[in-house]
Amino acid sequence: MRFEITTFTTLALLVAPALAAKTWDVKIDDGKFSPSILDISPGDTVRWPLDDGGDHAIVETIPGPQSCTAKSGGFNSGRKTAGQPYQRTFPVQGVVNYKDGIGANCAKNNTVGTIYVGPRPSDAVPPAPVTSITSAMSSASASASASVSSTIQQRTSTTSMMHTSSRGDGASHTSSMIAPTNQPSNANKLVQSSIALGFVGLIAALAAAL
Numbered sequence: 001m002r003f004e005i006t007t008f009t010t011l012a013l014l015v016a017p018a019l020a021a022k023t024w025d026v027k028i029d030d031g032k033f034s035p036s037i038l039d040i041s042p043g044d045t046v047r048w049p050l051d052d053g054g055d056h057a058i059v060e061t062i063p064g065p066q067s068c069t070a071k072s073g074g075f076n077s078g079r080k081t082a083g084q085p086y087q088r089t090f091p092v093q094g095v096v097n098y099k100d101g102i103g104a105n106c107a108k109n110n111t112v113g114t115i116y117v118g119p120r121p122s123d124a125v126p127p128a129p130v131t132s133i134t135s136a137m138s139s140a141s142a143s144a145s146a147s148v149s150s151t152i153q154q155r156t157s158t159t160s161m162m163h164t165s166s167r168g169d170g171a172s173h174t175s176s177m178i179a180p181t182n183q184p185s186n187a188n189k190l191v192q193s194s195i196a197l198g199f200v201g202l203i204a205a206l207a208a209a210l
Contacts, residue, residue, distance in 0.1 A: 059101035068106035093118035
């Protein structure tokens, strides 16, 4: 019984990583790999369907992005005609750079790709810039403030005031003055509406940035 339990445990440990492994497809779209940057886990497989109608070769290159120099001892799929897929499993953590090795596809079309097996190194290209979100928040806030200021100015109305005075000859003289009149209650309502619209714009900007 103890032997059977030990055997079962060993088999489970061997099979579990295989069951958890994933297969990722990298296609060629408009002459470029899509996605050109891929994050996978050790043990995952990357598959290139190569079904865009052209001939290709998946060739590992020297370290560094945008490189068209083949790596000595690196993998090379050889020439694949249209519809011949190629796949490779990456068991070890690291960074893998590759290119399309047919003709001038790499240099002319920038047909290169990078695979991060495991966590990205600290000097890797960041997934997304944080500054874009901050910029969107600042822009939405400034827009809301400008809208509130403009609304208050537009809600300022004018009232005509009549003033009658007597002159020395006994005749009366009537003059008019234009005095600004604020409408605080309506202005406050419009200010609140503008602030609400500003927050809606802020949320929309954040959603677009993400």
